Amino acid sequence: MSLPHALLGLLAVRPRSGYELTKEFEGYLGRYAWQAGHTSIYPELGKLAVRGLVEVTHEGPRGSRTYAVTPAGREELRAWLTAPPSRSGKVRNEEVLRMFLLSALDPPDALSVLRRIADEAAAGLADLRAVREVTGPPVPGPEGFGILAAEFGLRQYEAVHGWALWAIEQLEQHAEPAGSEAPAES
Amino acid sequence: MSLPHALLGLLAVRPRSGYELTKEFEGYLGRYAWQAGHTSIYPELGKLAVRGLVEVTHEGPRGSRTYAVTPAGREELRAWLTAPPSRSGKVRNEEVLRMFLLSALDPPDALSVLRRIADEAAAGLADLRAVREVTGPPVPGPEGFGILAAEFGLRQYEAVHGWALWAIEQLEQHAEPAGSEAPAES
DNA sequence: TGCCGCATGTAAAGCGTTACATGATTTC
DNA sequence: GAAATCATGTAACGCTTTACATGCGGCA
Numbered sequence: 001m002s003l004p005h006a007l008l009g010l011l012a013v014r015p016r017s018g019y020e021l022t023k024e025f026e027g028y029l030g031r032y033a034w035q036a037g038h039t040s041i042y043p044e045l046g047k048l049a050v051r052g053l054v055e056v057t058h059e060g061p062r063g064s065r066t067y068a069v070t071p072a073g074r075e076e077l078r079a080w081l082t083a084p085p086s087r088s089g090k091v092r093n094e095e096v097l098r099m100f101l102l103s104a105l106d107p108p109d110a111l112s113v114l115r116r117i118a119d120e121a122a123a124g125l126a127d128l129r130a131v132r133e134v135t136g137p138p139v140p141g142p143e144g145f146g147i148l149a150a151e152f153g154l155r156q157y158e159a160v161h162g163w164a165l166w167a168i169e170q171l172e173q174h175a176e177p178a179g180s181e182a183p184a185e186s
Numbered sequence: 187m188s189l190p191h192a193l194l195g196l197l198a199v200r201p202r203s204g205y206e207l208t209k210e211f212e213g214y215l216g217r218y219a220w221q222a223g224h225t226s227i228y229p230e231l232g233k234l235a236v237r238g239l240v241e242v243t244h245e246g247p248r249g250s251r252t253y254a255v256t257p258a259g260r261e262e263l264r265a266w267l268t269a270p271p272s273r274s275g276k277v278r279n280e281e282v283l284r285m286f287l288l289s290a291l292d293p294p295d296a297l298s299v300l301r302r303i304a305d306e307a308a309a310g311l312a313d314l315r316a317v318r319e320v321t322g323p324p325v326p327g328p329e330g331f332g333i334l335a336a337e338f339g340l341r342q343y344e345a346v347h348g349w350a351l352w353a354i355e356q357l358e359q360h361a362e363p364a365g366s367e368a369p370a371e372s
Numbered sequence: 373t374g375c376c377g378c379a380t381g382t383a384a385a386g387c388g389t390t391a392c393a394t395g396a397t398t399t400c
Numbered sequence: 401g402a403a404a405t406c407a408t409g410t411a412a413c414g415c416t417t418t419a420c421a422t423g424c425g426g427c428a
Contacts, residue, residue: 001387002278002280002283003387005283005287006283006286006287009283009286009287009290010287012287012290013289013290017406017407017408018407018408019406019407019408022407029286030277031277032277032279032282032286033277033279033282033283033285033286034277034278034279034280034282034283034286035276035277035278036388037388037389037390038407038408038409039388039389039390039409039410040387040388040389042407042408042409043409060407061396061397061398061406061407062395062396062397062406062407062408063395063396063406063407063408064406064407064408065407065408077287077290078291078295081284081287081288081290081291081295081299082291082295082298082299090221090278090280091216091217091218091219091220091221091278091279092220092221092276092277092278093218093219093220093277093279094188094220094276096218096219096220096335096338097188097191097192097195097219097220098267099219099334099335099338100192100195100215100218100219100220100332100335101191101192101195101196101198101263101267102267102334102335103199103332103333103334104195104198104199104263104267105264105267105268109264109267109268112268113267113268116271120271146286146289147289148285148288148289148353148356149282149285149286149288151349151352151353152282152285152346152349155345155346155348155349156342156345158345159341159342159344159345160338160341162341163337163338163341166337167334167337170334187414187415189415203378203379203380204379204380205378205379205380208379222416223416223417223418224379224380224381225381225382225416225417225418226415226416226417228379228380228381229381246379247378247379247424247425247426248378248379248380248423248424248425249378249379249380249423249424250378250379250380251379251380
């Protein structure tokens with residue numbers, strides 16, 4: 001379970017409340033890396049506090065509590081991030097599963113799914129390129145948080161897009177296209 | 187939950203027993219797309235049988251039951267694969283999470299992690315290239331099962347590798363390298 | 373005969389998701 | 401004053417994982 005480390009990582013950038021952490025998981029973090037709802041986050045913060053890895057540094061208006069990482073928490077985060085391959089990386093990616101099973105479809109159906117994948121990758125690519133325009137070039141330290149990740153997502157989308165176009169080409173050598181879908185743009 | 191569809195997809199290629207299906211999840215499928223143990227698979231096969239999506243076609247030596255997809259099961263699989271973006275794609279990828287949190291590390295630590303990532307991507311790349319050598323060029327239909335996925339994995343690794351090298355370059359502009367790790371080869 | 377791998381299953385514990393629930397503060 | 405948002409929490413259900421458990425068949 002990596003949720004505690006995700007929380008430590010976010011709090012290492014700057015202290016936040018459980019509510020703010022929840023919002024963070026609704027953005028790119030939750031979309032690409034790890035998702036969690038507030039009903040998982042609040043109890044987990046409590047456990048981390050008991051273990052002495054985070055602490056409440058401020059209590060605000062609506063009973064809000066701002067958490068910050070302790071030195072012990074920072075050390076735990078560092079240990080996890082620099083640890084060996086982990087070797088127990090739990091993978092559950094529905095999109096990748098679809099790609100694995102794609103060959104089970106008739107070529108016309110497979111083609112239309114591939115065209116959709118190519119289109120979605122192109123859209124994601126455009127989205128992240130816009131993000132890069134706004135944030136500018138990467139800088140090190142907490143300020144640059146997420147820039148490396150954005151570039152990573154960008155290159156992932158490029159790979160997916162290229163793969164989908166390649167796969168379409170492969171399939172079209174063997175079957176006439178269905179012709180019911182708009183072609184993917186480059 | 188995508189487990190039932192993963193099972194339908196595997197059975198659509200050819201009928202198998204629960205045991206064989208379990209083995210399948212220990213390979214590339216479980217490593218990259220979706221993991222499951224036999225204690226999830228056996229009950230799920232029972233549920234699919236009740237719903238009429240699979241059926242037992244043969245009973246072998248050690249109480250083994252060979253399952254096959256029914257026409258209804260094939261239709262269900264097709265519906266799932268060709269369905270819209272699904273919009274509820276659950277993402278839980280520990281490796282990607284590490285990349286997101288990388289900026290929380292000191293530059294020297296971040297560099298050593300990035301070098302490890304680059305090395306692992308290079309290793310995975312070599313592995314999949316070997317697979318491609320064995321299986322040859324892709325062909326359509328159930329026979330080509332997994333070839334598209336292998337090419338996909340290959341391109342993913344290329345993207346990760348390229349990203350890691352790029353990230354290392356970015357960080358080295360701002361901090362002296364730790365020098366405790368072997369440099370990543372290209 | 374003994375061991376290994378095949379082949380399936382149950383039970384308990386833990387975790388995550390969904391739904392339900394509450395109250396305070398700000399904004400209009 | 402009403403509505404939206406902030407901010408946290410509990411409870412129930414279902415799924416996953418881990419551990420435990422059993423027995424047959426092939427091979428040396």
